[in-house]
Amino acid sequence: MARTGRPPARPLNAPAIVLVRPQLPENIGAAARAMLNCGLTELRLVQPREAWPNERAREVSSGAFEVIDNARVYPSARAATADLTRVYATTARHRQMIKPVETPRAAVASIRADIAAGGRVGILFGPERTGLENDELTLADRLLSVPLNPGFASLNLAQAVLVLGYEWFQGADETPPRRLVLNGTRPAERAELMNFFDHLEAQLVECGFLRIADKRPSMVRNIRNIFLRADLTRQEIRTLHGIVKDLSTLRVKGSKRRPKTEK
Amino acid sequence: MARTGRPPARPLNAPAIVLVRPQLPENIGAAARAMLNCGLTELRLVQPREAWPNERAREVSSGAFEVIDNARVYPSARAATADLTRVYATTARHRQMIKPVETPRAAVASIRADIAAGGRVGILFGPERTGLENDELTLADRLLSVPLNPGFASLNLAQAVLVLGYEWFQGADETPPRRLVLNGTRPAERAELMNFFDHLEAQLVECGFLRIADKRPSMVRNIRNIFLRADLTRQEIRTLHGIVKDLSTLRVKGSKRRPKTEK
Numbered sequence: 144m145a146r147t148g149r150p151p152a153r154p155l156n157a158p159a160i161v162l163v164r165p166q167l168p169e170n171i172g173a174a175a176r177a178m179l180n181c182g183l184t185e186l187r188l189v190q191p192r193e194a195w196p197n198e199r200a201r202e203v204s205s206g207a208f209e210v211i212d213n214a215r216v217y218p219s220a221r222a223a224t225a226d227l228t229r230v231y232a233t234t235a236r237h238r239q240m241i242k243p244v245e246t247p248r249a250a251v252a253s254i255r256a257d258i259a260a261g262g263r264v265g266i267l268f269g270p271e272r273t274g275l276e277n278d279e280l281t282l283a284d285r286l287l288s289v290p291l292n293p294g295f296a297s298l299n300l301a302q303a304v305l306v307l308g309y310e311w312f313q314g315a316d317e318t319p320p321r322r323l324v325l326n327g328t329r330p331a332e333r334a335e336l337m338n339f340f341d342h343l344e345a346q347l348v349e350c351g352f353l354r355i356a357d358k359r360p361s362m363v364r365n366i367r368n369i370f371l372r373a374d375l376t377r378q379e380i381r382t383l384h385g386i387v388k389d390l391s392t393l394r395v396k397g398s399k400r401r402p403k404t405e406k
Numbered sequence: 407m408a409r410t411g412r413p414p415a416r417p418l419n420a421p422a423i424v425l426v427r428p429q430l431p432e433n434i435g436a437a438a439r440a441m442l443n444c445g446l447t448e449l450r451l452v453q454p455r456e457a458w459p460n461e462r463a464r465e466v467s468s469g470a471f472e473v474i475d476n477a478r479v480y481p482s483a484r485a486a487t488a489d490l491t492r493v494y495a496t497t498a499r500h501r502q503m504i505k506p507v508e509t510p511r512a513a514v515a516s517i518r519a520d521i522a523a524g525g526r527v528g529i530l531f532g533p534e535r536t537g538l539e540n541d542e543l544t545l546a547d548r549l550l551s552v553p554l555n556p557g558f559a560s561l562n563l564a565q566a567v568l569v570l571g572y573e574w575f576q577g578a579d580e581t582p583p584r585r586l587v588l589n590g591t592r593p594a595e596r597a598e599l600m601n602f603f604d605h606l607e608a609q610l611v612e613c614g615f616l617r618i619a620d621k622r623p624s625m626v627r628n629i630r631n632i633f634l635r636a637d638l639t640r641q642e643i644r645t646l647h648g649i650v651k652d653l654s655t656l657r658v659k660g661s662k663r664r665p666k667t668e669k
Binding site (some may be wrong): 154173176177179180181182205206207239240241242243244245248249289290291292295296297298299301302305306308309312313316318319320321322323324325326328376379 | 436439440442443444445468469470483502503504505506507508509511512516551552553554555558559560561562564565568572576579581582583584585586587588589591637639642
Protein backbone atom coordinates (compact mmCIF):
# COMPACT_ATOMS: atom_id res chain seq x y z
CA MET A 144 0.00 0.00 0.00
CA ALA A 145 1.21 3.47 -0.77
CA ARG A 146 2.34 5.66 2.07
CA THR A 147 0.45 8.86 1.75
CA GLY A 148 0.10 12.22 3.38
CA ARG A 149 2.19 14.17 5.77
CA PRO A 150 5.17 12.31 7.19
CA PRO A 151 6.33 12.73 10.77
CA ALA A 152 7.99 16.15 11.06
CA ARG A 153 11.24 14.50 12.11
CA PRO A 154 14.59 16.16 11.46
CA LEU A 155 15.80 15.63 7.90
CA ASN A 156 19.58 15.47 7.77
CA ALA A 157 19.54 15.76 3.98
CA PRO A 158 17.13 17.40 1.54
CA ALA A 159 13.96 15.59 0.51
CA ILE A 160 13.58 15.05 -3.23
CA VAL A 161 10.04 15.91 -4.34
CA LEU A 162 9.03 14.65 -7.80
CA VAL A 163 5.96 16.55 -8.94
CA ARG A 164 3.61 14.69 -11.33
CA PRO A 165 6.30 12.34 -12.67
CA GLN A 166 5.11 10.56 -15.80
CA LEU A 167 7.34 7.49 -16.17
CA PRO A 168 7.95 4.93 -13.42
CA GLU A 169 11.36 4.31 -15.05
CA ASN A 170 12.33 7.87 -14.25
CA ILE A 171 11.20 7.53 -10.64
CA GLY A 172 13.28 4.36 -10.34
CA ALA A 173 16.33 5.97 -11.94
CA ALA A 174 15.92 9.02 -9.70
CA ALA A 175 15.77 6.76 -6.62
CA ARG A 176 18.96 5.02 -7.73
CA ALA A 177 20.72 8.37 -8.26
CA MET A 178 19.50 9.52 -4.83
CA LEU A 179 20.90 6.51 -3.01
CA ASN A 180 24.17 6.80 -4.98
CA CYS A 181 24.46 10.19 -3.32
CA GLY A 182 23.23 9.29 0.15
CA LEU A 183 19.76 10.84 -0.25
CA THR A 184 16.87 8.70 0.94
CA GLU A 185 13.75 10.86 1.39
CA LEU A 186 11.63 10.63 -1.77
CA ARG A 187 8.24 12.35 -2.06
CA LEU A 188 5.91 11.90 -5.02
CA VAL A 189 3.15 14.32 -5.96
CA GLN A 190 0.43 12.73 -8.11
CA PRO A 191 2.59 10.23 -10.01
CA ARG A 192 0.85 9.39 -13.30
CA GLU A 193 1.14 5.61 -12.86
CA ALA A 194 -0.11 3.67 -9.86
CA TRP A 195 2.11 3.62 -6.80
CA PRO A 196 3.78 1.42 -5.49
CA ASN A 197 5.12 0.53 -8.92
CA GLU A 198 7.09 -2.58 -9.77
CA ARG A 199 8.75 -1.07 -12.84
CA ALA A 200 10.11 1.84 -10.78
CA ARG A 201 11.40 -0.68 -8.27
CA GLU A 202 13.23 -2.68 -10.97
CA VAL A 203 14.87 0.37 -12.53
CA SER A 204 16.05 1.54 -9.11
CA SER A 205 18.63 -1.29 -9.26
CA GLY A 206 18.16 -2.08 -5.61
CA ALA A 207 17.57 1.38 -4.15
CA PHE A 208 14.62 -0.10 -2.26
CA GLU A 209 15.19 1.90 0.90
CA VAL A 210 14.33 4.95 -1.20
CA ILE A 211 11.54 3.47 -3.35
CA ASP A 212 9.77 1.56 -0.57
CA ASN A 213 9.74 4.53 1.78
CA ALA A 214 8.54 7.07 -0.80
CA ARG A 215 5.40 8.95 0.23
CA VAL A 216 2.65 10.09 -2.12
CA TYR A 217 0.99 13.50 -1.78
CA PRO A 218 -2.02 15.07 -3.45
CA SER A 219 -0.26 18.38 -4.22
CA ALA A 220 3.10 20.09 -4.11
CA ARG A 221 1.71 22.27 -1.36
CA ALA A 222 0.95 19.20 0.77
CA ALA A 223 4.33 17.64 -0.03
CA THR A 224 6.16 20.72 1.23
CA ALA A 225 3.95 21.49 4.23
CA ASP A 226 6.46 20.38 6.88
CA LEU A 227 9.48 21.95 5.17
CA THR A 228 11.18 25.18 6.21
CA ARG A 229 13.10 25.75 2.98
CA VAL A 230 11.95 24.86 -0.52
CA TYR A 231 13.92 24.91 -3.75
CA ALA A 232 12.35 24.46 -7.18
CA THR A 233 14.40 23.26 -10.13
CA THR A 234 13.78 24.95 -13.43
CA ALA A 235 15.58 25.34 -16.73
CA ARG A 236 13.89 28.65 -17.56
CA HIS A 237 13.37 31.50 -15.13
CA ARG A 238 9.84 32.45 -16.24
CA GLN A 239 8.42 35.62 -14.77
CA MET A 240 9.52 34.82 -11.22
CA ILE A 241 11.67 37.30 -9.34
CA LYS A 242 13.42 34.84 -7.07
CA PRO A 243 17.03 34.05 -6.25
CA VAL A 244 18.42 31.47 -8.70
CA GLU A 245 21.23 29.30 -7.39
CA THR A 246 23.63 26.87 -9.01
CA PRO A 247 23.58 23.33 -7.56
CA ARG A 248 26.92 23.95 -5.87
CA ALA A 249 25.72 27.14 -4.18
CA ALA A 250 22.41 25.52 -3.29
CA VAL A 251 23.94 22.57 -1.45
CA ALA A 252 26.08 24.94 0.60
CA SER A 253 22.95 26.91 1.57
CA ILE A 254 21.05 23.69 2.27
CA ARG A 255 23.77 22.44 4.62
CA ALA A 256 23.58 25.73 6.50
CA ASP A 257 19.78 25.47 6.71
CA ILE A 258 19.94 21.89 7.98
CA ALA A 259 22.66 22.75 10.50
CA ALA A 260 20.29 25.41 11.84
CA GLY A 261 17.54 22.81 12.29
CA GLY A 262 15.71 23.42 9.00
CA ARG A 263 13.95 20.82 6.84
CA VAL A 264 14.71 21.26 3.16
CA GLY A 265 13.05 19.92 0.01
CA ILE A 266 13.82 20.26 -3.67
CA LEU A 267 10.99 20.17 -6.22
CA PHE A 268 11.49 18.60 -9.66
CA GLY A 269 8.77 19.04 -12.28
CA PRO A 270 7.30 16.53 -14.71
CA GLU A 271 9.25 15.39 -17.76
CA ARG A 272 8.85 17.81 -20.69
CA THR A 273 6.68 20.48 -19.05
CA GLY A 274 8.52 21.21 -15.80
CA LEU A 275 6.90 22.82 -12.77
CA GLU A 276 3.89 25.08 -13.15
CA ASN A 277 4.14 28.69 -12.02
CA ASP A 278 1.97 28.04 -8.95
CA GLU A 279 4.35 25.27 -7.94
CA LEU A 280 7.38 27.53 -8.41
CA THR A 281 5.64 29.98 -6.11
CA LEU A 282 5.94 27.43 -3.29
CA ALA A 283 9.71 27.81 -3.41
CA ASP A 284 12.03 30.27 -1.70
CA ARG A 285 14.65 29.82 -4.35
CA LEU A 286 15.10 28.45 -7.81
CA LEU A 287 17.79 25.97 -8.70
CA SER A 288 19.14 25.94 -12.24
CA VAL A 289 21.96 23.77 -13.58
CA PRO A 290 24.44 25.65 -15.79
CA LEU A 291 24.59 23.59 -19.01
CA ASN A 292 25.13 23.96 -22.75
CA PRO A 293 22.58 26.69 -23.55
CA GLY A 294 21.90 25.09 -26.92
CA PHE A 295 20.97 21.72 -25.37
CA ALA A 296 20.15 22.22 -21.72
CA SER A 297 17.28 19.79 -21.14
CA LEU A 298 18.26 17.15 -18.59
CA ASN A 299 16.38 13.90 -18.10
CA LEU A 300 14.57 13.86 -14.73
CA ALA A 301 16.89 11.32 -13.11
CA GLN A 302 19.92 13.16 -14.50
CA ALA A 303 18.71 16.38 -12.86
CA VAL A 304 18.29 14.53 -9.55
CA LEU A 305 21.79 13.07 -9.96
CA VAL A 306 23.42 16.46 -10.50
CA LEU A 307 21.87 17.77 -7.32
CA GLY A 308 22.69 14.60 -5.39
CA TYR A 309 26.23 14.54 -6.70
CA GLU A 310 26.85 18.08 -5.49
CA TRP A 311 25.23 17.20 -2.18
CA PHE A 312 27.59 14.27 -1.67
CA GLN A 313 30.70 16.15 -2.82
CA GLY A 314 29.93 18.97 -0.40
CA ALA A 315 30.74 16.73 2.57
CA ASP A 316 33.11 14.26 0.94
CA GLU A 317 36.73 14.27 1.98
CA THR A 318 38.26 12.16 -0.77
CA PRO A 319 41.55 13.85 -1.69
CA PRO A 320 41.34 15.30 -5.21
CA ARG A 321 44.26 13.12 -6.26
CA ARG A 322 45.66 10.10 -4.49
CA LEU A 323 47.82 7.07 -5.19
CA VAL A 324 46.42 3.76 -4.00
CA LEU A 325 49.37 1.65 -2.95
CA ASN A 326 47.93 -1.84 -2.51
CA GLY A 327 49.99 -2.71 0.54
CA THR A 328 53.35 -1.45 -0.64
CA ARG A 329 54.79 1.94 0.33
CA PRO A 330 56.36 4.87 -1.49
CA ALA A 331 60.09 4.47 -2.12
CA GLU A 332 62.37 6.28 0.28
CA ARG A 333 64.86 8.70 -1.23
CA ALA A 334 67.77 6.35 -0.38
CA GLU A 335 66.14 3.48 -2.29
CA LEU A 336 65.62 5.73 -5.28
CA MET A 337 69.22 6.98 -5.16
CA ASN A 338 70.57 3.44 -4.92
CA PHE A 339 68.61 2.58 -8.03
CA PHE A 340 69.95 5.65 -9.86
CA ASP A 341 73.51 4.65 -8.87
CA HIS A 342 72.94 1.13 -10.19
CA LEU A 343 71.32 2.32 -13.42
CA GLU A 344 73.88 5.01 -14.13
CA ALA A 345 76.83 2.71 -13.42
CA GLN A 346 75.45 0.26 -15.97
CA LEU A 347 74.80 3.05 -18.46
CA VAL A 348 78.43 4.16 -18.16
CA GLU A 349 79.57 0.56 -18.46
CA CYS A 350 77.57 -0.13 -21.62
CA GLY A 351 78.58 3.13 -23.28
CA PHE A 352 75.19 4.88 -23.23
CA LEU A 353 76.69 7.70 -21.11
CA ARG A 354 79.98 7.61 -22.96
CA ILE A 355 80.09 11.32 -23.90
CA ALA A 356 81.35 12.88 -20.67
CA ASP A 357 80.21 16.46 -21.22
CA LYS A 358 76.65 15.43 -22.01
CA ARG A 359 76.50 13.05 -19.08
CA PRO A 360 75.22 15.42 -16.33
CA SER A 361 72.20 16.63 -18.32
CA MET A 362 71.40 13.11 -19.57
CA VAL A 363 71.50 11.82 -16.00
CA ARG A 364 69.15 14.58 -14.85
CA ASN A 365 66.69 13.80 -17.64
CA ILE A 366 66.72 10.09 -16.89
CA ARG A 367 66.24 10.68 -13.17
CA ASN A 368 63.27 12.94 -13.93
CA ILE A 369 61.54 10.17 -15.87
CA PHE A 370 61.62 7.95 -12.80
CA LEU A 371 60.93 10.74 -10.32
CA ARG A 372 57.68 11.63 -12.11
CA ALA A 373 56.55 8.03 -11.69
CA ASP A 374 56.24 8.28 -7.87
CA LEU A 375 57.82 4.86 -7.47
CA THR A 376 57.05 2.39 -4.73
CA ARG A 377 59.57 0.24 -2.90
CA GLN A 378 58.39 -2.83 -4.83
CA GLU A 379 58.73 -1.03 -8.16
CA ILE A 380 62.33 -0.02 -7.28
CA ARG A 381 63.10 -3.72 -6.81
CA THR A 382 61.52 -4.51 -10.17
CA LEU A 383 63.61 -1.80 -11.86
CA HIS A 384 66.84 -3.11 -10.26
CA GLY A 385 65.95 -6.51 -11.72
CA ILE A 386 65.28 -5.05 -15.17
CA VAL A 387 68.62 -3.22 -15.25
CA LYS A 388 70.48 -6.28 -14.01
CA ASP A 389 68.92 -8.62 -16.55
CA LEU A 390 69.32 -6.18 -19.45
CA SER A 391 73.01 -5.87 -18.52
CA THR A 392 73.41 -9.64 -18.54
CA LEU A 393 71.78 -9.77 -21.98
CA ARG A 394 74.30 -7.20 -23.20
CA VAL A 395 77.24 -9.23 -21.92
CA LYS A 396 75.86 -12.45 -23.42
CA GLY A 397 74.93 -10.79 -26.69
CA SER A 398 77.91 -8.51 -27.00
CA LYS A 399 79.35 -10.40 -29.98
CA ARG A 400 76.07 -10.29 -31.89
CA ARG A 401 75.27 -6.61 -31.24
CA PRO A 402 78.52 -4.79 -30.61
CA LYS A 403 78.24 -1.24 -29.26
CA THR A 404 80.52 0.89 -31.37
CA GLU A 405 81.22 4.57 -31.13
CA LYS A 406 79.82 6.36 -34.18
CA MET B 407 27.57 3.53 -42.51
CA ALA B 408 29.58 3.52 -39.31
CA ARG B 409 32.61 5.75 -39.09
CA THR B 410 35.45 3.55 -38.08
CA GLY B 411 39.11 3.70 -37.30
CA ARG B 412 41.46 6.48 -36.39
CA PRO B 413 40.01 9.96 -36.70
CA PRO B 414 42.05 12.90 -37.97
CA ALA B 415 44.51 13.90 -35.23
CA ARG B 416 42.93 17.36 -35.01
CA PRO B 417 43.04 19.37 -31.81
CA LEU B 418 40.36 18.34 -29.33
CA ASN B 419 39.21 21.29 -27.27
CA ALA B 420 37.37 18.99 -24.86
CA PRO B 421 37.93 15.39 -23.77
CA ALA B 422 36.72 12.55 -25.98
CA ILE B 423 34.34 10.14 -24.29
CA VAL B 424 35.30 6.53 -25.07
CA LEU B 425 32.65 3.91 -24.30
CA VAL B 426 34.30 0.50 -24.19
CA ARG B 427 32.09 -2.47 -25.17
CA PRO B 428 28.80 -0.75 -24.27
CA GLN B 429 25.96 -3.26 -24.11
CA LEU B 430 22.75 -1.24 -24.46
CA PRO B 431 22.08 1.25 -27.26
CA GLU B 432 19.84 3.12 -24.78
CA ASN B 433 22.86 3.81 -22.63
CA ILE B 434 24.87 5.06 -25.61
CA GLY B 435 21.98 7.39 -26.49
CA ALA B 436 21.60 8.62 -22.92
CA ALA B 437 25.37 9.15 -22.69
CA ALA B 438 25.32 11.17 -25.93
CA ARG B 439 22.51 13.33 -24.53
CA ALA B 440 24.44 13.90 -21.29
CA MET B 441 27.56 14.76 -23.32
CA LEU B 442 25.82 17.41 -25.39
CA ASN B 443 24.13 18.81 -22.25
CA CYS B 444 27.67 19.49 -21.09
CA GLY B 445 29.18 20.68 -24.37
CA LEU B 446 31.07 17.45 -25.10
CA THR B 447 30.75 16.16 -28.68
CA GLU B 448 33.50 13.62 -29.38
CA LEU B 449 32.11 10.11 -28.80
CA ARG B 450 34.18 6.98 -29.51
CA LEU B 451 32.78 3.47 -29.29
CA VAL B 452 34.88 0.36 -28.82
CA GLN B 453 33.11 -2.81 -29.98
CA PRO B 454 29.53 -1.83 -29.12
CA ARG B 455 27.51 -5.01 -28.63
CA GLU B 456 24.66 -3.94 -30.94
CA ALA B 457 25.07 -2.89 -34.57
CA TRP B 458 26.16 0.69 -35.17
CA PRO B 459 24.70 3.13 -36.32
CA ASN B 460 21.78 2.34 -34.07
CA GLU B 461 18.32 3.87 -34.31
CA ARG B 462 17.44 3.15 -30.66
CA ALA B 463 20.53 5.00 -29.45
CA ARG B 464 19.59 7.90 -31.72
CA GLU B 465 16.05 8.06 -30.26
CA VAL B 466 17.21 7.98 -26.65
CA SER B 467 19.73 10.74 -27.34
CA SER B 468 16.73 13.15 -27.50
CA GLY B 469 18.23 15.04 -30.39
CA ALA B 470 21.94 14.88 -29.56
CA PHE B 471 22.56 13.88 -33.16
CA GLU B 472 25.75 15.85 -33.56
CA VAL B 473 27.23 13.47 -30.99
CA ILE B 474 25.57 10.23 -32.13
CA ASP B 475 26.03 10.73 -35.87
CA ASN B 476 29.70 11.63 -35.55
CA ALA B 477 30.59 8.78 -33.18
CA ARG B 478 33.44 6.59 -34.41
CA VAL B 479 33.73 2.86 -33.86
CA TYR B 480 37.06 1.23 -32.98
CA PRO B 481 38.15 -2.40 -32.73
CA SER B 482 39.90 -1.96 -29.37
CA ALA B 483 40.48 0.52 -26.57
CA ARG B 484 44.09 0.69 -27.70
CA ALA B 485 43.01 1.80 -31.19
CA ALA B 486 40.47 4.25 -29.76
CA THR B 487 43.17 5.97 -27.70
CA ALA B 488 45.99 5.85 -30.27
CA ASP B 489 45.94 9.58 -31.10
CA LEU B 490 45.48 10.74 -27.49
CA THR B 491 48.20 12.19 -25.29
CA ARG B 492 46.39 11.75 -21.98
CA VAL B 493 44.04 8.92 -21.05
CA TYR B 494 41.81 8.58 -18.01
CA ALA B 495 39.95 5.40 -17.10
CA THR B 496 36.86 5.50 -14.93
CA THR B 497 36.54 2.81 -12.31
CA ALA B 498 34.57 2.24 -9.13
CA ARG B 499 37.16 -0.09 -7.61
CA HIS B 500 40.91 0.48 -7.68
CA ARG B 501 41.93 -3.11 -8.42
CA GLN B 502 45.61 -3.88 -8.22
CA MET B 503 46.68 -0.81 -10.19
CA ILE B 504 49.15 1.63 -8.67
CA LYS B 505 48.01 4.72 -10.50
CA PRO B 506 46.92 8.18 -9.44
CA VAL B 507 43.17 8.25 -8.73
CA GLU B 508 41.46 11.59 -9.25
CA THR B 509 38.03 12.93 -8.40
CA PRO B 510 36.02 14.29 -11.36
CA ARG B 511 36.60 17.84 -10.15
CA ALA B 512 40.37 17.39 -9.95
CA ALA B 513 40.41 15.53 -13.26
CA VAL B 514 38.69 18.27 -15.24
CA ALA B 515 41.16 20.81 -13.89
CA SER B 516 44.05 18.58 -15.03
CA ILE B 517 42.36 17.99 -18.38
CA ARG B 518 41.98 21.71 -19.02
CA ALA B 519 45.68 22.16 -18.32
CA ASP B 520 46.55 19.30 -20.68
CA ILE B 521 44.37 20.72 -23.44
CA ALA B 522 45.75 24.23 -22.94
CA ALA B 523 49.20 22.72 -23.48
CA GLY B 524 48.06 21.19 -26.79
CA GLY B 525 47.19 17.73 -25.47
CA ARG B 526 44.38 15.47 -26.67
CA VAL B 527 42.51 13.82 -23.83
CA GLY B 528 40.14 10.87 -23.64
CA ILE B 529 38.17 9.27 -20.84
CA LEU B 530 37.40 5.54 -20.93
CA PHE B 531 34.14 4.17 -19.53
CA GLY B 532 33.74 0.41 -19.22
CA PRO B 533 30.77 -1.81 -20.05
CA GLU B 534 27.69 -1.85 -17.83
CA ARG B 535 28.10 -4.27 -14.90
CA THR B 536 31.67 -5.45 -15.50
CA GLY B 537 33.59 -2.19 -15.99
CA LEU B 538 36.94 -1.96 -17.75
CA GLU B 539 39.30 -4.93 -17.86
CA ASN B 540 42.71 -4.61 -16.26
CA ASP B 541 44.44 -4.44 -19.67
CA GLU B 542 42.20 -1.53 -20.57
CA LEU B 543 42.96 0.26 -17.31
CA THR B 544 46.62 -0.15 -18.19
CA LEU B 545 46.09 2.12 -21.21
CA ALA B 546 45.37 4.99 -18.83
CA ASP B 547 47.70 7.45 -17.13
CA ARG B 548 45.19 8.06 -14.39
CA LEU B 549 42.08 6.59 -12.87
CA LEU B 550 38.95 8.60 -12.31
CA SER B 551 36.63 7.61 -9.49
CA VAL B 552 33.45 9.40 -8.41
CA PRO B 553 33.10 9.79 -4.64
CA LEU B 554 29.66 8.31 -3.85
CA ASN B 555 27.74 6.50 -1.11
CA PRO B 556 30.12 3.60 -0.43
CA GLY B 557 27.13 1.33 0.26
CA PHE B 558 25.56 2.01 -3.16
CA ALA B 559 28.18 3.41 -5.49
CA SER B 560 27.30 1.85 -8.83
CA LEU B 561 26.34 4.55 -11.36
CA ASN B 562 24.51 3.83 -14.57
CA LEU B 563 26.80 4.36 -17.61
CA ALA B 564 25.08 7.55 -18.78
CA GLN B 565 25.02 8.86 -15.20
CA ALA B 566 28.79 8.37 -14.96
CA VAL B 567 29.26 10.26 -18.25
CA LEU B 568 26.97 13.03 -16.92
CA VAL B 569 28.97 13.49 -13.73
CA LEU B 570 32.15 13.92 -15.69
CA GLY B 571 30.51 16.20 -18.26
CA TYR B 572 28.82 18.24 -15.55
CA GLU B 573 32.16 18.89 -13.85
CA TRP B 574 33.69 19.69 -17.24
CA PHE B 575 31.03 22.31 -17.96
CA GLN B 576 31.11 23.84 -14.46
CA GLY B 577 34.89 24.19 -14.68
CA ALA B 578 34.54 26.93 -17.30
CA ASP B 579 31.09 28.23 -16.48
CA GLU B 580 30.75 31.72 -15.10
CA THR B 581 27.16 31.64 -13.85
CA PRO B 582 27.16 33.46 -10.51
CA PRO B 583 26.43 31.00 -7.67
CA ARG B 584 23.38 33.04 -6.73
CA ARG B 585 21.60 35.66 -8.80
CA LEU B 586 18.25 37.43 -8.92
CA VAL B 587 16.64 37.53 -12.37
CA LEU B 588 14.81 40.83 -12.58
CA ASN B 589 12.61 40.49 -15.69
CA GLY B 590 13.13 44.04 -16.88
CA THR B 591 12.65 45.81 -13.56
CA ARG B 592 15.55 46.97 -11.39
CA PRO B 593 16.49 46.70 -7.71
CA ALA B 594 14.92 49.37 -5.50
CA GLU B 595 17.12 52.30 -4.62
CA ARG B 596 17.61 53.00 -0.94
CA ALA B 597 15.51 56.21 -1.18
CA GLU B 598 12.56 54.25 -2.63
CA LEU B 599 12.84 51.74 0.19
CA MET B 600 13.02 54.48 2.84
CA ASN B 601 9.99 56.25 1.38
CA PHE B 602 8.08 53.00 1.66
CA PHE B 603 9.18 52.52 5.27
CA ASP B 604 8.08 56.10 6.06
CA HIS B 605 4.68 55.42 4.49
CA LEU B 606 4.23 52.07 6.22
CA GLU B 607 5.37 53.25 9.64
CA ALA B 608 3.20 56.39 9.52
CA GLN B 609 0.19 54.18 8.84
CA LEU B 610 1.21 51.77 11.59
CA VAL B 611 1.39 54.64 14.06
CA GLU B 612 -1.95 55.94 12.78
CA CYS B 613 -3.76 52.62 13.16
CA GLY B 614 -2.32 51.91 16.56
CA PHE B 615 -0.06 48.95 15.68
CA LEU B 616 2.98 50.96 16.87
CA ARG B 617 1.10 52.53 19.78
CA ILE B 618 3.52 51.49 22.55
CA ALA B 619 6.21 54.11 22.23
CA ASP B 620 9.08 52.35 24.00
CA LYS B 621 8.68 49.21 21.89
CA ARG B 622 8.44 51.18 18.68
CA PRO B 623 12.14 51.39 17.72
CA SER B 624 12.75 47.65 17.93
CA MET B 625 9.46 46.84 16.20
CA VAL B 626 10.35 49.19 13.37
CA ARG B 627 13.76 47.57 12.99
CA ASN B 628 12.22 44.10 12.84
CA ILE B 629 9.64 45.15 10.26
CA ARG B 630 12.28 46.84 8.12
CA ASN B 631 14.40 43.69 8.23
CA ILE B 632 11.53 41.61 6.81
CA PHE B 633 11.42 43.80 3.74
CA LEU B 634 15.18 44.28 3.50
CA ARG B 635 15.68 40.52 3.30
CA ALA B 636 13.33 40.41 0.31
CA ASP B 637 15.72 42.36 -1.98
CA LEU B 638 12.81 44.39 -3.35
CA THR B 639 12.55 45.77 -6.85
CA ARG B 640 11.23 49.21 -7.80
CA GLN B 641 8.00 47.63 -9.07
CA GLU B 642 7.51 45.67 -5.85
CA ILE B 643 7.93 48.87 -3.80
CA ARG B 644 5.05 50.35 -5.81
CA THR B 645 2.97 47.25 -5.12
CA LEU B 646 3.69 47.50 -1.39
CA HIS B 647 2.74 51.18 -1.30
CA GLY B 648 -0.57 50.18 -2.89
CA ILE B 649 -1.14 47.40 -0.37
CA VAL B 650 -0.54 49.70 2.60
CA LYS B 651 -2.75 52.40 1.11
CA ASP B 652 -5.65 50.04 0.41
CA LEU B 653 -5.39 48.28 3.76
CA SER B 654 -5.52 51.74 5.45
CA THR B 655 -8.62 52.61 3.48
CA LEU B 656 -10.21 49.34 4.55
CA ARG B 657 -9.48 50.21 8.16
CA VAL B 658 -11.11 53.63 7.84
CA LYS B 659 -14.15 52.14 6.10
CA GLY B 660 -14.41 49.22 8.51
CA SER B 661 -13.50 51.04 11.69
CA LYS B 662 -16.96 50.73 13.16
CA ARG B 663 -17.16 47.01 12.55
CA ARG B 664 -13.67 46.16 13.80
CA PRO B 665 -12.61 48.83 16.31
CA LYS B 666 -8.98 48.86 17.39
CA THR B 667 -8.98 49.13 21.17
CA GLU B 668 -6.06 49.33 23.53
CA LYS B 669 -5.96 46.22 25.69
